[in-house]
Amino acid sequence: MPTGRRERKKAATRQKIADAALRLFLERGYEAVGIREVAAEADVAVTTLFSHFASKEALVFEQDEDFEQRLVRAVTDRAAHEPLVPALRREIQALVRHCTADSAAPIWRMIDASPALREYEESMRLRHAESLAAAIAADPDLSGTPTACRAIARFVIDAYSLAREAADPQAAVGEIFQMIEAAWAVTCPSGNSTGTAGP
Amino acid sequence: MPTGRRERKKAATRQKIADAALRLFLERGYEAVGIREVAAEADVAVTTLFSHFASKEALVFEQDEDFEQRLVRAVTDRAAHEPLVPALRREIQALVRHCTADSAAPIWRMIDASPALREYEESMRLRHAESLAAAIAADPDLSGTPTACRAIARFVIDAYSLAREAADPQAAVGEIFQMIEAAWAVTCPSGNSTGTAGP
DNA sequence: GACCGTAACACTAACGGTTAGTGTTTTGAA
DNA sequence: TTCAAAACACTAACCGTTAGTGTTACGGTC
DSSP states (O other): OOSOHHHHHHHHHHHHHHHHHHHHHHHHOTTTSOHHHHHHHHTSOHHHHHHHOSSTGGGTSTTHHHHHHHHHHHHHTSOTTOOHHHHHHHHHHHHHHHHTSGGGHHHHHHHHHOHHHHHHHHHHHHHHHHHHHHHHHHOTTOOOOHHHHHHHHHHHHHHHHHHHHSSSHHHHHHHHHHHHHHHHHHHOTTSOOOOOOOO | OOOOHHHHHHHHHHHHHHHHHHHHHHHHOTTTSOHHHHHHHHTSOHHHHHHHOSSTGGGTSTTHHHHHHHHHHHHHTSOTTOOHHHHHHHHHHHHHHHHTSGGGHHHHHHHHHOHHHHHHHHHHHHHHHHHHHHHHHHOTTOOOOHHHHHHHHHHHHHHHHHHHHSSSHHHHHHHHHHHHHHHHHHHOTTSOOOOOOOO
């Protein structure tokens, strides 16, 4: 039932729209390009565009589900009895390295230049934090209260967000995760705190 | 130079708009009331409304500068040599108590019901976190790195945000601040960690 | 007390994101 | 082959917001 022609066509249309949007946005700036232009460039109707993307901002953060799933899997798919925080630290380090790569620089420059995009990203991260909190709370090896799980999830998202803006992103991840390690140790006494946060 | 008639008139107009907006929003719901209606109710032009408030959402968070200033002052105006985190905990507890009071319930119900308002609030809190981080970094008694200061500021804002949604807000503040205390102790060895977090 | 610059306010008209309503084509399954 | 669903298209609007252009009303100054 999965890989029918319909789904492939749909995915192709979606990709065509996202590609056209990103190209125009990078060429002329996010705010300077209207939805009607993007739709025309992708050769679809405006309503079709909005059936694939919930908003103009969503065109930029096309694969945000990747981010969410990677964080959740860092919790659920980690080795048996591996402590939580170091696993999350590794994942955040990888994500930060990925988004501070030179190839991604133009996109992030564009995002930083637009208040609308920055605001959208933040509220997106909040959703991710909720998913992460749920994953942490669901782990039978961990004994945090719901509040502590939500707090740690937020802290982890904060780490990503702050590291992205820091002068030395990798060092910032290390520094903040030392703090997170300590915070988690307070509420989850079972965890052995392996908090070596080298650069 | 301050209390001229002009400034009083301006403040009166601003208040008239805010009052009309809040009344309409609570009566019929935030999304169901248009800007043009609010302006008509307050008997001003739409452009006048927007010269007093930057956006529709700003009508609801009329006095958000209070929040920001109270947090900053909790840092700058605390007793000499008083440790940072307990001072912030007291302030957050007061703020949470204030916004979970029964009288404020209808407003927060309205905010929780509107994604636009929730998103706006979050990005507002981010600004507050930046101000708080600056205040912490500026304190000569404290020896945190800029990254550590920003992280702690975010954590404190997270505490407010999470506590507001928790079943027992006061207990949540206590719980999260135990974590913050530990996180801060890691990066600021000079601080004596007086982390008694009662209910 | 007359004068002037400024800032509050008003009005119209538009722009840009988003959606409702309606209809057409494509496609997977019965 | 037939059918229901779903992708797509088009028009026309709604709503928040802003530009452009005036018109008052006020505070400080001579």
